[in-house]
Amino acid sequence: MTKPLIQVNNVSFEYSLNNNRSIQVLNEVSFDIFPGEYVAIIGHNGSGKSTLSKHLNGILKPSSGDIFVSDHNTKEQKLQREIRKKVGMVFQHPDNQIIATIVEDDVAFGLENIEVPASEMKERIDFALEAVGMSDFRKRPPHHLSGGQKQRVAIAGILAMKPDCLVLDEATSMLDTYGRRDILDVIRKLNNEGMTIVSVTHHMSEVAEASKVIVIEKGQVVMVGTPREIFQHYELLHRLQLDVPVANQLARLVHEYDHEFQADLIHNDEIVQEVMRLSAKRGVYVG
Amino acid sequence: MASFEFELTRNITIGQYLPTGSLIHRLDPRIKLLAFTILVIAMAICHTYVGNFIALAFACYLFYISRIPISYGLSGVKPAIPFILVLAVLQLLFYSEIASGGTVFVDYGFILITSDSIRLVIVSALRFIEIIFLSSVLTLSTSTTQITHGIESLLDPLKHVKFPVHEFALIITIAIRFVPTFAMEMEKMMKAQASRGAEFGTGAWWRIIQRTKDVFPIIIPLFNVAMARAEDLVLAMEARCYTPGSERSIYAKYKAKSTDYAALLFCILFAVLLLAFPFPY
Ligand SMILES: Nc1ncnc2c1ncn2[C@@H]1O[C@H](COP(=O)(O)OP(=O)(O)OP(=O)(O)O)[C@@H](O)[C@H]1O
Numbered sequence: 402m403t404k405p406l407i408q409v410n411n412v413s414f415e416y417s418l419n420n421n422r423s424i425q426v427l428n429e430v431s432f433d434i435f436p437g438e439y440v441a442i443i444g445h446n447g448s449g450k451s452t453l454s455k456h457l458n459g460i461l462k463p464s465s466g467d468i469f470v471s472d473h474n475t476k477e478q479k480l481q482r483e484i485r486k487k488v489g490m491v492f493q494h495p496d497n498q499i500i501a502t503i504v505e506d507d508v509a510f511g512l513e514n515i516e517v518p519a520s521e522m523k524e525r526i527d528f529a530l531e532a533v534g535m536s537d538f539r540k541r542p543p544h545h546l547s548g549g550q551k552q553r554v555a556i557a558g559i560l561a562m563k564p565d566c567l568v569l570d571e572a573t574s575m576l577d578t579y580g581r582r583d584i585l586d587v588i589r590k591l592n593n594e595g596m597t598i599v600s601v602t603h604h605m606s607e608v609a610e611a612s613k614v615i616v617i618e619k620g621q622v623v624m625v626g627t628p629r630e631i632f633q634h635y636e637l638l639h640r641l642q643l644d645v646p647v648a649n650q651l652a653r654l655v656h657e658y659d660h661e662f663q664a665d666l667i668h669n670d671e672i673v674q675e676v677m678r679l680s681a682k683r684g685v686y687v688g
Numbered sequence: 689m690a691s692f693e694f695e696l697t698r699n700i701t702i703g704q705y706l707p708t709g710s711l712i713h714r715l716d717p718r719i720k721l722l723a724f725t726i727l728v729i730a731m732a733i734c735h736t737y738v739g740n741f742i743a744l745a746f747a748c749y750l751f752y753i754s755r756i757p758i759s760y761g762l763s764g765v766k767p768a769i770p771f772i773l774v775l776a777v778l779q780l781l782f783y784s785e786i787a788s789g790g791t792v793f794v795d796y797g798f799i800l801i802t803s804d805s806i807r808l809v810i811v812s813a814l815r816f817i818e819i820i821f822l823s824s825v826l827t828l829s830t831s832t833t834q835i836t837h838g839i840e841s842l843l844d845p846l847k848h849v850k851f852p853v854h855e856f857a858l859i860i861t862i863a864i865r866f867v868p869t870f871a872m873e874m875e876k877m878m879k880a881q882a883s884r885g886a887e888f889g890t891g892a893w894w895r896i897i898q899r900t901k902d903v904f905p906i907i908i909p910l911f912n913v914a915m916a917r918a919e920d921l922v923l924a925m926e927a928r929c930y931t932p933g934s935e936r937s938i939y940a941k942y943k944a945k946s947t948d949y950a951a952l953l954f955c956i957l958f959a960v961l962l963l964a965f966p967f968p969y
């Protein structure tokens with residue numbers, strides 16, 4: 402049994418508002434994230450996803466409960482740098498996370514902060530820009546990049562710091578289809594190479610790619626499971642104002658007419674295969 | 689006409705870097721900044737005709753070796769012309785007390801024009817142009833990143849007196865980084881307001897109060913947006929381990945080469961010449 406990379410133990414959190422009031426946003430949340438996992442966190446607006454993800458690298462500290470990042474408690478101030486080196490974070494707005502006036506310098510920013518020697522920096526920057534496919538843009542100013550390219554630079558800035566885990570808080574939500582596709586490809590590749598991914602998203606087709614899904618509602622974990630397991634609970638998801646992927650909707654529809662057609666398909670290519678399987682079985686030729 | 693008013697991003701000249709790969713471009717930015725400072729001081733002090741013409745010729749020569757068309761320098765001078773003219777008139781009329789030596793040309797009421805006051809006027813105009821040329825060469829041949837790196841490393845010794853050098857450089861960098869972003873934002877807002885009937889840039893340019901009022905509906909939302917961005921930016925910086933005041937390593941390391949030192953030496957000699965040589969006029 403491998404040890405979890407991130408342990409979230411009974412975490413509650415409240416934002417304190419100015420006039421001595423506070424609002425409870427997370428309520429007794431517990432789960433583990435293991436090395437190499439691809440975790441999707443879903444839940445509708447205001448359910449506490451961003452608040453939760455900001456806990457994973459210690460930007461926010463639990464009001465009660467603990468979070469351990471490979472045995473480092475995020476509450477310990479002096480471990481803060483170690484924790485943020487292990488858990489990198491990419492945010493929603495492409496424009497608000499690039500600091501420097503050229504790409505290369507922006508990737509260097511994190512490295513300078515963790516005092517990577519100058520001799521090692523170039524190599525790490527090359528590696529990170531290569532990994533997100535932005536090597537040709539290293540001397541460009543950020544305002545000459547598209548949204549998707551900016552997000553890739555933001556990812557590179559984190560990758561250069563060699564984290565164990567990458568947390569993305571709706572990192573694709575401001576992008577068009579192509580930009581999103583690029584980012585997803587990068588994430589897929591990183592995960593295949595062993596990077597742990599935690600992705601907060603509203604796009605169910607992205608969720609289908611994950612190895613584990615955590616559904617939260619009103620600051621509580623309501624379901625944890627593989628995407629296939631989660632999408633079985635169509636009614637519950639619907640009540641939480643969440644969708645299922647288009648492929649799954651289609652599979653359900655066809656299943657109603659033809660019970661032999663499986664209803665638990667979630668990927669587009671699974672649909673194709675199922676059609677081929679059934680048509681082969683029934684002697685219909687599909688080209 | 690009106691559409692032109694909205695094209696803010698096109699009009700931004702800050703950091704208008706023109707890479708031609710010339711000798712000047714390849715100089716160490718620290719050396720360039722240092723040489724620039726020395727030359728500007730020398731030009732500001734030098735008060736002879738000949739000295740200033742030589743300095744102007746030198747500034748033009750810098751355009752030539754940096755392979756930047758001199759039209760860039762001239763377009764920098766153009767917006768300064770009204771200012772130079774006003775300054776010249778003021779100097780001519782009111783500086784005669786100070787520059788009252790030399791031959792008297794006009795002495796009528798409070799107006800006193802002497803050869804010295806004419807010299808003051810012409811030399812100041814020349815200085816203006818020289819310094820604009822020089823700064824154009826600097827900014828056109830050096831990227832903003834290089835300039836901020838240069839400033840940071842030149843100011844480095846000030847760390848010993850607890851001056852927050854890195855923070856200072858970071859502030860400049862972020863300011864430069866967000867100029868185009870805010871320009872774009874402002875453009876969007878102006879278009880949004882204009883599509884709802886607001887009028888921008890339709891008033892004549894001399895109606896300053898009217899035109900200032902026009903801008904208010906833009907400024908306030910722009911502040912809002914800026915605050916939101918700043919909050920996001922802080923998060924992103926913290927997530928990348930930024931802690932103000934702590935030790936950092938530095939990516940851009942510049943090594944001055946012998947050409948850099950030669951260029952610096954040359955500029956120092958030139959400055960000494962401007963200041964110390966007894967030019968006849
Ligand atoms: N800085 C803050 N101060 C006070 N309340 C906050 C703050 N940030 C968020 N909240 C509140 O906490 C709740 C959860 O917010 P959070 O941003 O975590 O939701 P979310 O699931 O990420 O939503 P979205 O899908 O819109 O991004 C919301 O009700 C929100 O109003």
Ligand SMILES: [Mg+2]
Nearest residue numbers: 450451452571
């Ligand atoms: Mg959110």
